Structures are given as C-alpha cells and as structure tokens.
Amino acid sequence: MSTFSTGILSLRGVGVALCDRHHVEGIRLVIFGRSATREGIRLHSREDFAGMRTAGAVAAEILDDLCDAVRPGVSTGEIDDLTRTMIEERGAKSATIGYRGYEHASCISVNHVVCHGIPGRKRLEDGDILNIDVTVVVDGWYGDSSRMYVAGTANRRAKRLMDVTHDALMLAIGQIMPGNTFGDIGAAIQHHAESHRMSVVREFCGHGLGREFHLPPNVVHFGRPGTGPTLIEGMFFTVEPMINLGKPGTKILQDNWTAVTRDRSLSAQYEHSVGVTENGCEIFTLSSADRFHPTNWRRDDA
Ligand code: MF3
Ligand code: CO
Ligand code: CO
Numbered sequence: 001m002s003t004f005s006t007g008i009l010s011l012r013g014v015g016v017a018l019c020d021r022h023h024v025e026g027i028r029l030v031i032f033g034r035s036a037t038r039e040g041i042r043l044h045s046r047e048d049f050a051g052m053r054t055a056g057a058v059a060a061e062i063l064d065d066l067c068d069a070v071r072p073g074v075s076t077g078e079i080d081d082l083t084r085t086m087i088e089e090r091g092a093k094s095a096t097i098g099y100r101g102y103e104h105a106s107c108i109s110v111n112h113v114v115c116h117g118i119p120g121r122k123r124l125e126d127g128d129i130l131n132i133d134v135t136v137v138v139d140g141w142y143g144d145s146s147r148m149y150v151a152g153t154a155n156r157r158a159k160r161l162m163d164v165t166h167d168a169l170m171l172a173i174g175q176i177m178p179g180n181t182f183g184d185i186g187a188a189i190q191h192h193a194e195s196h197r198m199s200v201v202r203e204f205c206g207h208g209l210g211r212e213f214h215l216p217p218n219v220v221h222f223g224r225p226g227t228g229p230t231l232i233e234g235m236f237f238t239v240e241p242m243i244n245l246g247k248p249g250t251k252i253l254q255d256n257w258t259a260v261t262r263d264r265s266l267s268a269q270y271e272h273s274v275g276v277t278e279n280g281c282e283i284f285t286l287s288s289a290d291r292f293h294p295t296n297w298r299r300d301d302a
Pocket of ligand 1: 099106133271
C-alpha cells in the first residue's frame with residue numbers, strides 16, 4: 001500500500017464535474033477524449049481491463065496455491081522463495097523485487113505486523129495469522145492482492161478480526177460504482193470495523209494502479225460518505241484495509257519497512273485490485289478456487 005502522504009490528500013471534495021460525462025438516452029459518451037480526471041486519476045479502456053484481468057488472475061492463483069504452504073514450522077522466507085518460483089513459472093515479474101530497495105517477492109505480515117513484513121527466518125507457530133501480499137506484472141499490467149492465512153488453528157478473536165476485515169473490504173467493494181465517491185469506500189470500511197469495536201489503520205492506504213504500481217489517488221480506508229473524488233468507469237485502484245483488534249496506531253521498525261501496531265494488538269488485511277465498470281466494478285484478483293477468505297480454519301470449523 002502507499003504511505004499516507006498529506007500532499008496527495010488534497011483530493012477531498014474535488015470530484016470530477018458531472019459535465020465530463022453525459023448519459024444521453026442510455027448511450028454513454030466519454031467526451032473531450034479525457035484519459036484522466038483533474039485529480040490525475042487515469043481512465044482506462046476496455047482493452048486495459050483485459051490486461052488487468054490477466055495480471056489479477058495470476059496474483060490470485062499464486063495466493064491460492066500458497067494456502068497449501070502455510071503451516072506451523074514453515075519460515076516466511078520459505079514462503080517467499082515459493083512465491084518467487086510461482087511468479088517465474090507463470091512468466092510474470094515481481095513488482096516488489098527492486099521496488100524502493102525491497103528485495104522480496106512478497107510481504108508477509110504475521111500477527112501484530114500491520115503490513116510490509118519482510119520474509120525471513122521467522123518460523124510460523126500454531127495459531128499465527130498472517131497476511132501475504134503479492135504484486136505481479138504481466139504484459140506491463142500490475143495485479144496486486146493480499147489475504148489472510150492461518151498456521152494451524154486460529155483462536156476466536158483472530159478469526160473474528162479476519163472476518164470483520166474481509167467483510168469490510170467486500171462491503172467497500174459493494175460501494176464501487178460510477179457516481180459514488182472514494183469517501184463512500186472509506187466510510188463503509190470504517191463503519192463496519194468500528195461497529196465491531198475494531199479500529200482502522202490510518203497511515204497506509206490503497207492506491208491507483210495499472211501500468212504502474214502506485215498511482216493517484218490515495219484510497220483511504222476511513223472517511224465520510226459522499227466526500228472525495230467521484231468514481232468513474234475506467235478507474236483502476238486497490239482497496240486494502242488494515243484493521244486492528246486494539247488501537248489504530250502503528251510504528252515502523254528499525255528495518256524501515258515493517259509496520260506494527262503500537263499496542264501490539266493483532267492486525268489483519270485483505271486487498272483486491274478493481275476496475276470501475278458501467279454499473280459497478282470488476283474485481284481483477286478474485287480467487288477462482290474460492291480461497292480468498294475461507295482459510296484453513298474454515299475447514300476446521302466445518
Ligand atoms: N503490495 C503492497 C501494496 O499493496 C506494496 C508492497 S511494496 C513492498 O501496495 F516494497 F513493500 F513490497
Ligand atoms: Co496495494
Ligand atoms: Co499489495
């Protein structure tokens with residue numbers, strides 16, 4: 001995700017004027033040949049959707065296959081090695097290797113790690129919950145997704161946190177349609193998390209993407225309905241809420257990457273890459289095996 005930067009946050013309240021698009025007798029006209037909004041949010045074509053669909057499917061497939069690798073005793077470095085191999089096998093490229101000096105094909109964030117956990121020697125223990133975040137590049141298009149996994153069996157609170165975080169993301173995605181705003185996305189997440197007495201991380205946000213990894217806008221995971229830029233068909237971005245069981249505060253460790261909760265409470269995250277369509281959105285990173293949320297522990301419960 002992008003680090004929250006106040007510079008770009010001036011996106012509030014300056015939606016694209018309605019006159020940029022017209023609905024005339026059911027025929028949608030994109031006029032003036034605009035390819036970006038005044039906030040710098042790119043508007044993509046039908047063919048661009050096809051590119052994102054392929055990249056998103058590759059990211060999802062890799063995250064699906066990783067389910068079988070997550071178990072107590074495995075190190076996060078081993079999971080990353082496997083991820084790297086899976087990306088190569090599919091003829092894709094890792095977007096994170098070499099990104100701002102980052103050297104790994106995944107971020108693996110265990111328990112109280114909020115995001116950007118660096119894979120390494122740490123071995124998973126029974127009951128650990130972890131987010132694995134993978135971004136691939138296929139034919140120049142970026143597919144960015146992350147989801148939660150469990151080593152062994154998670155406890156009740158951890159399961160509840162993962163459920164609430166997953167549902168917050170999917171409720172937010174339900175808000176994505178032309179005419180709604182980015183504020184509607186953030187508000188849906190914040191309302192769901194806080195109504196379960198959990199908290200939304202403020203320092204990291206989703207981002208536009210496409211032929212680049214991180215583009216405008218900052219997609220923040222809190223806010224007020226109806227605020228922020230208006231959603232327009234052809235926008236591509238991620239939604240990737242991080243929800244904490246305790247307080248929202250985070251800090252960055254000495255390695256300058258790893259973000260953890262200040263109060264060491266558990267944190268969870270789910271991420272999809274989406275594109276705004278005529279009447280809703282397309283989720284590019286859907287799990288065809290239906291493994292996005294139903295993790296190992298779901299099977300234990302059944
Ligand atoms: N995939 C992350 C995101 O959701 C970004 C990871 S950048 C890295 O935007 F360098 F830490 F890998
Ligand atoms: Co992202
Ligand atoms: Co990501």
